[in-house]
Amino acid sequence: MTVPRDFKEPARCRPDLVIGREELFAQAREQLNRGGSVLLHGTAGIGKSTVLRALATECGEAARTVLRCSATESESHLPFLALADLLGLVLGEVSDKLPAAQRTALESALTGRGESTLQRDGLALRLAVLSALRALAAEGPVLVVADDVQWLDPASAELLGFAARRLGETPVRMLCAVRTDGPEYDRHLRALPPDSLAVRLNPLSRAQVSALLDHRGYTGLQRSTVRDIHRTSGGNPLFALELGRALAENPTPPRPGEPLPVPTSLRALVLNRLGMLSEEARHTLLVASAGARPTPALLHTAGRENAEAEMAQAAALGLLATEAEGPAVRFAHPLISAALYAEAPAQERRAAHRALSTAASDPIERARHLALATVGTDPEVAARLAEAATLARDRGAPSMAASLG
Ligand SMILES: Nc1ncnc2c1ncn2[C@@H]1O[C@H](COP(=O)(O)OP(=O)(O)OP(=O)(O)O)[C@@H](O)[C@H]1O
Ligand SMILES: [Mg+2]
Known part of the structure; x- marks a missing residue:
């Protein structure tokens, strides 16, 4: 498989906002450029959504269709919600390309009409998701971007996984992020195609935390303070920014x-x-x-x-x-x-x-x-x-x- 020409120019499409992560970008970019899928994983606040957004912007340019969903904890019990986010906007485009039974199953799942359940509509619904992705991909490359996969409603996760395992050479790439503390990201790989690349987001270095604080306007901090922020945050950008904010607001250091x-x-x-x-x-x-x-x-x-x-x-x-x-x-x-x-x-x-x-x-x-x-x-x-x-x-x-x- 050939690697597109622009593969080795990391800074070109990357928003300046993202500090560090060069190696991670290179790995993910290489995988996506050869048609593969990527699962970003790491702890809360480590920067998954930031990297996901930057990669999605960059790779979205080469895709004809970008489908997105971002699950939330409070809505994770609603069946098919993620699927509705992903396919809701393109339903009109694909529905007349699906066999009647699949169309009915997909429409009732996405619109909430007709009490659709995974048990009842089982196979028709699974095939409908697969057919919909294939129909879209027949028009041009598809990129599926899913953030916070840990909160994906189980029905949507199951349907996505079913389709992902059967897409084969169909040009559908998935770019997902999942919040995990450790190796349990593994089970989330089931919603992605086989051979997907799992990339862990590691803590930022002290110099990167320092650059991040600077970038967000917490300038002029003493080196010892930056060192303390880096240590206390454990290199987690969200924690570092919150600590920087608390220091800036604190009248008594x-x-x-x-x-x-x-x-x-x-x-x-x-x-x-x-x-x-x-x-x-x-x-x-x-x-x-x-x-x-x-x-x-x-x-x-x-x-x-x-x-x-x-x-x-x-x-x-x-x-x-x-x-x-x-x-x-x-x-x-x-x-x-x-x-x-x-x-x-x-x-x-x-x-x-x-x-x-x-x-x-x-x-x-x-x-x-x-x-x-x-x-x-x-x-x-x-x-x-x-x-x-x-x-x-x-x-x-x-x-x-x-x-x-
Ligand atoms: N590499 C980075 N460069 C600049 N800012 C960053 C970077 N990584 C994270 N941030 C900032 O840190 C904060 C947390 O990042 P983000 O929301 O991407 O984390 P997350 O891993 O998605 O968290 P969650 O698990 O809560 O979804 C944001 O304010 C983001 O802008
Ligand atoms: Mg996030």
């Missing part, structure tokens, strides 16, 4: 060493799961989120006696990463740690820092916790901070020294 303010919009993503933790386990995780490199031993020393059992509870809820990586306590996503901290009442946070100010083994770390455990100025704290600042300077860490001094 976080104190040095304190996590970034997490806006309510993002806390909501993890609050459900946090709500399932026992009160004691939440306290333990709060201490972990306040610590720099928390370990079970540190949590013990900080007075969390049942740290192991509570961590197991948190891991079972998906709040902590389960894969063993040395003795460190690792949150499943940095945002969980930041949201937990942001949600905790100020006095609980101070108590966590107070516990860590004696438990941490590093003197600079202890001084930092002491500062965050204290409201106002306390002469003893001030003296300890000055001491730690000298120590930090001696170790050649001027920015840490500045934040403590």
